[in-house]
Structures are given as C-alpha cells and as structure tokens.
Amino acid sequence: MKSIPVDQLQNKTSTGLQIKAFRPGDEQHETKNAGAHRDDHYIFFLLTNGSGTLKVDFQDIALTAGQLYYILPSQVHYRIKTDRPEGWFLAVDTSLIPPDLRDAFERRLNLQAPCSLTDYELKQYSNLLNLLRNEFIERQDDKYYLPIIHTLVQSFLAMAASTYNSVETIENKHTRSAELARQFKSLLTAHSHTIKNPSAYASKLNVSPGYLNEAIKKVTGSTVSYWIQQEIFSEAKRLLYHSDADVKQIAHELGYTDYSYFIRSFSKAYGLSPLKFRLLNRK
Secondary structure (H helix, E strand, O other), X not given: OOOOOEEOHHHOOOOOEEEEEEOOOOOOOOHHHOOOEEEOEEEEEEEEEEEEEEEEOOEEEEEEOOEEEEEOOOOXXXXXXXXXXXXXXXXXXXXXXXXXXXXXXXXXXXXXXXXXXXXXXXXXXXXXXXXXXXXXXXXXXXXXXXXHHHHHHHHHXXXXXXXXXXXXXXXXXXXXXXXXXXXXXXXXXXXXXXXXXXXXXXXXXXXXXXXXXXXXXXXXXXXXXXXXXXXXXXXXXXXXXXXXXXHHHHHHHOOOOOHHHHHHHHHXXXXXXXXXXXXXXXX
C-alpha cells in the first residue's frame, strides 16, 4: 500500500543536521525533484536572492529574497517552481531543538508564513550559516566537531525563534489568552487522534470550556472545535491525497471507531465526501 514517504535525516548524516548553500542550477540541491513527502526533522530555508514556491499542506507558500521559512516534521510538502533562487537549506534533527524553541515554531494554529528579514538580520543569518557550513565541512576530524556545529545550530535556532516571535502582535504575546492558545496547540498536536472533545482539552488546561473557547477565539478568531477539526482533517486530507489507504483505514488511524461518522463530519466540513475529495484532487 502506498503511504506518505518520510525523508529520514539519519539516512543522510550521523551529525543530526545537513546544511547546503544553493544557487541557480546547482545540481547539489535537488529537492525540486522530490515528490510530496514529510520529513522526520525540521527544514529551514533562507532565501537571499530569487524566488520560489512550495506546496505545504495544500497551501502555496511563495518565498522571495530576504525571507526565512521553516517546515515542520508533520507537514507534507514539495517544491512547485523556482526563479533563480539563492540561499541556504538547513535540516535539523528534532532532538537538537530544545523544548522552548520547538514551542516557538510549533505553537501556531495557522500554517506558518515566511518571515521577512531586515538587511541587518539577513546579513547576520548569512554570516552564521556560512560559518556553520565551513565548520561542518572542515572540522570533521576535530575532537570537538559535534559540540562546535551543534552550538552553531543552537544559535541559528534561537535567532529564528526570536525572529518569528517578534512578528506576533504585541497584544497576543504575553496575555493569558495567548498562553492558553500555545498550550492548547501543544496538546492538540499530541492528542488529536485520541481527544476530540473541547471539554477534555479545557480540563487538561484547568479552565472551563467556555473560558478556553473565548481565549482561542480572541487570539485566532475561531473556536476550539474548529481547530480540533482542522488538525484532524488536515491529516485526513494528507492521507487521502498522498497515500492509498482506504477511507476506513484513514478513519481508524485518526482515532474514529465509527468510520461513517468520520465521513459525515468530513463531508459537512468540506461539502464533499473523503472519497470525492481524493478523486477530485488526484485528477
């Protein structure tokens, strides 16, 4: 049975990271030929010149010069087109990313957007990645090779987390509602296949269902139920499009004991059945 391919970093490197500088026509950076897949690691792109478009979980993400972007391990993606891109590609094993930094990258309920950098930030990122690449290549026989390259990666990750944190609106940074939204996102990512009731999430967060709903609506504009549904059905769409699992298998994988209820819920959300979604999107 065809399933969604997972690109495993350990098959490419034992260091927990990969770094490449890419230029127009560079044969060493061939992600454009990769089909739709997930990674078991984080990917970061820094575009210094040119442009490109990625498909990430059914959304087109346009990248232009001076932008930073990342892809999470769960997200299915592939490259659509490029226009003479130049920049950096960095793959990082999840074990190298501290929990507080992972939270900065994973806490968004919406799909993350590219982040535009100032000229100063772009220069600093480029300098750091250039240093990391040089150390990654030249110090392989050094006794302190791994501590050196991992420390440099930590610096990059902290800078990237800071950059994305800075684009959040001031009113949503330090409020109780914002903190609840971050905690809810973390729980949702971990438990969406087993917990589908808003009250259960409220209980885990030690607040009332009504309070949690108002907090999430204040931060995102949508309800708790909406985001639970989005998390579950986003994975359903990935599996419908990119795998050959039948609808009953997909429903079971997503934690539905009654697969007819899954069909009804999906149909109500999108106006077509899971099977019709698969047929229409695979044309």
